[in-house]
Amino acid sequence: MFIHPAKSALLVRLGLWIRRSLFQIADRIVPVQYALFERSIGLSETMMISVVCEAQVPELVSEGPISTRELARLTQMNADVMHRILRALSARGIFHMMPGTEGLVSHTRLSRGLLNETAHASHEWAQYFGSVGNVGAWADLRTSLLDGRSAFDRVFGETVWEWFAKNPAAEENFAQSMMGVTRIQVPIILDLYDFSQHTRLCDVGGGRGTLLSAILRSHPGVRAILCDGPGVLSSAESLLAAAGVRDRVELIPGNFFKAVPEGADCYLLKNILHDWNDDVCIQILKTVYRAMQKGQTLVVIEQLIEPTQSNALASFSDIQMLVACSDGRERSSAEIEGLLKGAGFAESRTHFHPITCVIVAHK
Ligand SMILES: C[S@@+](CC[C@H](N)C(=O)[O-])C[C@H]1O[C@@H](n2cnc3c(N)ncnc32)[C@H](O)[C@@H]1O
Numbered sequence: 001m002f003i004h005p006a007k008s009a010l011l012v013r014l015g016l017w018i019r020r021s022l023f024q025i026a027d028r029i030v031p032v033q034y035a036l037f038e039r040s041i042g043l044s045e046t047m048m049i050s051v052v053c054e055a056q057v058p059e060l061v062s063e064g065p066i067s068t069r070e071l072a073r074l075t076q077m078n079a080d081v082m083h084r085i086l087r088a089l090s091a092r093g094i095f096h097m098m099p100g101t102e103g104l105v106s107h108t109r110l111s112r113g114l115l116n117e118t119a120h121a122s123h124e125w126a127q128y129f130g131s132v133g134n135v136g137a138w139a140d141l142r143t144s145l146l147d148g149r150s151a152f153d154r155v156f157g158e159t160v161w162e163w164f165a166k167n168p169a170a171e172e173n174f175a176q177s178m179m180g181v182t183r184i185q186v187p188i189i190l191d192l193y194d195f196s197q198h199t200r201l202c203d204v205g206g207g208r209g210t211l212l213s214a215i216l217r218s219h220p221g222v223r224a225i226l227c228d229g230p231g232v233l234s235s236a237e238s239l240l241a242a243a244g245v246r247d248r249v250e251l252i253p254g255n256f257f258k259a260v261p262e263g264a265d266c267y268l269l270k271n272i273l274h275d276w277n278d279d280v281c282i283q284i285l286k287t288v289y290r291a292m293q294k295g296q297t298l299v300v301i302e303q304l305i306e307p308t309q310s311n312a313l314a315s316f317s318d319i320q321m322l323v324a325c326s327d328g329r330e331r332s333s334a335e336i337e338g339l340l341k342g343a344g345f346a347e348s349r350t351h352f353h354p355i356t357c358v359i360v361a362h363k
Pocket of ligand 1: 205206255269270271
């Protein structure tokens with residue numbers, strides 16, 4: 001197993017280290033109960049951000065300072081509760097409520113980041129984290145602590161993907177959120193791996209094709225297959241067209257538990273394995289292995305986490321995967337390598353970055 005740190009990874013590590021140090025200083029200058037109380041009320045902040053995004057409050061505030069009464073009128077919400085939520089959020093630096101007014105609200109750097117046209121999809125993530133599906137699953141975390149199993153499947157009686165198929169608005173919200181994450185990860189992935197060495201890629205569980213679009217735009221000689229459920233693929237059409245790559249992408253519905261398309265020379269699995277437990281991951285990897293020819297490449301893209309190393313993003317994502325996906329988890333490079341070997345792949349090579357990593361294996 002080889003591990004290569006990418007250059008920009010050092011800057012990201014430094015930024016995260018400075019941020020963590022400042023938080024530690026901030027915690028030391030307040031009473032310990034205050035610091036803990038603030039951590040314990042995270043749920044209320046999640047819900048308040050989620051509902052104001054759902055009501056399109058960030059968009060209305062961007063027209064200029066606006067009163068909470070007017071916001072309530074425009075969104076047809078309760079004026080008293082609108083005022084109280086925005087007052088609470090402004091205490092956390094999300095929106096600014098001007099003192100001495102009847103509740104005039106303007107943007108801060110953070111609330112402006114919640115505008116729904118921003119590429120990183122903070123607006124969509126905020127809605128997703130406060131959604132009935134996600135909060136309903138988190139409410140049963142105590143049972144997961146007892147039985148070690150995913151909360152979502154237990155609470156809703158089906159996997160999140162089956163549930164999304166019956167709840168198109170929630171599916172759309174999640175897909176938009178994932179597209180935002182992928183847009184942040186794309187420059188890192190393109191830096192970590194040279195896709196121009198391949199002629200035809202197949203992105204398995206590739207969602208709306210955000211990653212494929214970016215790869216194809218960077219490498220005009222490459223063609224691709226996008227494989228996902230039929231509902232997801234139909235919504236990918238217009239996005240691929242808007243990216244100018246529709247004529248280079250074949251949309252082929254597939255199920256990674258049964259069969260995925262043959263005929264590519266490089267297969268991609270991005271943020272798929274962390275949704276599932278080890279046995280299911282090996283099943284998915286074996287399906288992809290069957291579609292591949294000897295010597296062909298598999299590129300797995302995941303954030304990696306070592307057993308005793310806490311990381312602000314991956315450690316949280318690890319529990320989010322446990323709660324909201326089917327016994328999902330974030331893994332170490334050795335654990336991913338174990339899964340790859342379990343499915344028959346030869347030795348893998350890990351290209352490391354604190355935001356996302358690229359693991360390359362061959363059949
Ligand atoms: C966490 S999302 C990742 C999407 C994309 N790879 C990305 O990183 O943006 C998981 C994807 O797996 C797809 N998926 C779930 N079950 C699947 C199955 N049985 N076969 C193929 N795709 C599936 C979902 O529709 C979804 O697009």
